[in-house]
Amino acid sequence: MLTAVRAVRRSLTHFRSLSTSAMASGYQQANVVILPSHLANDFQTFCRSNPAPLPLLYRSQSGESSCPPLARDADIRRDISQYCVFEAGRLVKTVSSLQSYSTEPRAASEQQAAEHGQWSHMVCFYLGCSFGFEGRLKKAGVPVRNVEQGRNVSMYRTSVPCVSVGVFRCPLVVTMRPVPAGMLNEAVQITHLNPLAHGAPIHIGDPALLGIQDLSRPDYGDQVELQPGDVPVFWACGVTAIEAILSSKPSLAFSHSPGCMFMTDIPDSCPSPITPPADPAAPPAAADPDPELTPLCFPVSHNPLFYSLASQRAVGRIRRLETIIGEDPGERGIRALFVQDELLRSCLALSHSSSVAITTGFPTHYMHSPPDETDGPPGAIAMATMLLALGKQVTMITDRRAVEMNQAIIEEAVSTGVLKTAIPLVTFENTSPDSALHFLCHHGDPSKPRYDHLVAIERSGRAADGNYYNMRGINIKHLVDPIDDLFIAAMDIPGINTTGVGDGGNELGMGKLKEKVKNLMPKGGLIACDVAADYAITAGVSNWGGYAVACGLYLLHTCPPHRRYLRKGLGPEPTTSPAQLQDWAANLPSVDKEESVLSTLVRFGIRSGKTGHLAMEVDGLTFHPTHSDIITRLLQATLGPAP
Known part of the structure; x- marks a missing residue:
């Protein structure tokens, strides 16, 4: 069937320069780049180093005009x-055929032959090409807006650099297709199964996070309009190869014109690329995708809008972690505050973060010195340990009264090998209306945040009346610095997410659940924290929430779909070494x-929260x-093994 289509295309001039987006439904389409042979090996390595934008289907032999593994009777x-013709890295013209470049003038060398147009x-x-998955999206009921609107797909040059190889260095190019928010999972899962057509999206949400300032002005293709309820979804794009031509400046090169693709005979259900160049005639290799690696899509942030991906396997395990920490052996009623996937979404946001600030400290024992409890610092250190192992910057924020004590705790954790390195310890004072903004952002500029995530774990939170209460309803405001103001300020700073971990509802961040706390927890109307976090992780003991965050981050960083999304499909497919896994x-x-x-805490005089015992217990529950x-x-x- 496609052989006939190609034959008709050759003979009918009115087919020229048409987008192939809606053509050849059920088959893969291909971007095409034609380069001098002396650049071929480097370009092949460039493709292998950037597999999402440049999934290599086939590399021809020098001078070969057919491609047997992809299409019969092709030329x-x-x-x-429509083809683009480049000379010295400049687009000089578009043509409807490359036949005129098949003449063979004499040349002294292979490079000169290529430079003089010897085919x-x-x-x-x-x-x-991403056109290869549009048919399956339509079959699943996912609207393909560019086809609906009769337009070429929108393509944008991003600020994300590809992995460079030799002379090939360029930014990633992406396509954008609007997808209704309620159908994001379908779009992600369908395209994940087609790595020949760029696979799953590499970004979902605010285009500015890719360096795209205006969706109405694509660099290639046409503007595609979002409909109410749509989310912009971005796939890596083969037009990245055109950017590679522009930057490498070969004396002569050709490509397809963006949107005018080569139509193959490969079904759009074929899951694996062909292995070039060892056996150019080899058929596509079959694969049996692991259903547990199917990605799921979750909202992470609304300011800016951002979604992330994780496999069904990782999601299932993190939900199991959430169930374990939700147990309530102390019978405090914490199950009533549980909201599913708060742990998951917090871990996803932390995984995308680069600089995290953690705060803890609940001075419930106001009659003792120090007044702090044993719940909070262990969970904070556990999170910090994993974040540091994953290459994140970590800062601890504490009360002025507790600086010396917390410094000693950190030093002890380093000396015993719990922490790899000391963590910076800082305090916050609210001395002016802009204090929080200047603390969180360089020079008080909201576009330059110092941190992209704030975490509070078992941190005393401000109630609606401005006071701070322990679970007995005692006001301990005189022992608490106004770190809550940082969480309040972060609500208006794009790019800073917040997490609160608590076990009673009076902790910083639990304001997200304050109505439940007021109605369901003892003294809830008085003690409920009024300051919300983006994610409110509830646990039978707050330390358990910190442990679960560390475990969740490990699961995400060993999750192939999430790791691919983190690196936007760039770089060689990661194979985590045994040494790396062992370190994590x-x-x-x-x-x-x-x-x-x-x-260490007990030695420093820090007591169990519920009983006040100076013993190896937390919230009245013994360690063993x-x-x-x-x-x-x-x-x-x-x-452990999958359940």
Whole structure:
């Protein structure tokens, strides 16, 4: 069927320069780049180094105009409706055929032959195209707006650099298709199964996060309009190869004109690329995708709008972590505050973060010195340990009264090997209306935040009357610095997410659940924190929430769909080395490490929250067997075999 279509295209001039977006439904389409042979090996490596934008279907032999594994009776010099001709990195013209470049003038060398247009010294690269998944989107009921609107797809040059190889260095180019928010999972899962057509999206949400300032002005293609309820979804695009031509400046090169693709005979259900160039005639290799690696889409931020991806396997395990920490052996009624996937979404946001500030400290024992409890610091250190292992910057924010104590706790954690390195410790004073803004952002500029995530774990939170209460309803405001103001200010600063971890409803960040706290928790009307976080993680003991965050981050960073999304499909497909996995696993919480941290706190005079005992317990629950058992089960859910 496609052989006939190609034959008709060759003979009918009115087909020239038409977009192929809605053509050949059910088949893969291909971007085409034709380069001098002396650049071919580097370009092939460039494709392998950037697999999402440049999924390599086939590399031809020098001078080969057919491509047997992709299409029968093809002639690449005539089978595209419009070609671009580049000289010295400049687009000089578009043509409807490359036949005139098949003449063979004499040349002294292979490079000179290619430079003078000898087809026998040109190499064709066929790269996957996102038009190859549009048919399956339509079958699933996902609207394809560019087809609906009769337009070429929108393509944008981003500020994201590809991995460079030799002379090939350029920005990533993406296509944008609007997708209704309620159908994002369908769009992600359908395209994930078609790596030949760029696979799953590499970004969902605000285009500015890719350096795209105006969706109405695409760099290639046509403007495609979003409908009410649509979310902009971005896939890596093969037009990245044209940017590579522009930057590398070969004396002569050709490509398809954006939107005018080569139509192959490969069904759009074919899941694996062809292996070039060892066996150019090899058929596409079949694959049996692991259903547990199917990605799911979750909203992470509304300011700016941003979604992330994680596999069904990782999501299932993180939900298991959430169930474990939701247990309530202390019978405090915390289950009533539970909201599913707050842990998951917080972990996704933290995974995308680069600089995290953590605060803890609940001075519930106002009659003792120090007044703090043993819940909070162990969970904070567990999160910091994993964040540091993943290459994040971490800062601890504490009360002025507790600087010396927390400095000693951090130093002890380093000396015992719990922490790899010391964490900067800072305080916050609200001395002016702009104090919080200047603390959070360089020079008080909201576009230049110092941190992209604030985490409060078992941190005393401000109630509606401006006071701070322990669970007994005692006002402890005189012992608490106004760190809440940072969370309030962060609500209006794009790009800063916040997490609160609590076990009673009076902790910083639990304001997100304040109506539940008021109605369902003892003294809730008085003690409920009024300051919300983007994510409110509830746990039977707050430390458990910190342990679960560390485990969730490990699961995400060993999740192939999430790791691909983090790097926007650029760089070679990561194969995590055993040494890397061992290092990440070594930075998970463990019974030994958490027992060590707790013993340090007790030695410094820090007491159990519920009982006030100076003993190896947290919230009235002894470390053995209660806390040690929870830690063991969290590790089993993270590292053990799938349930």
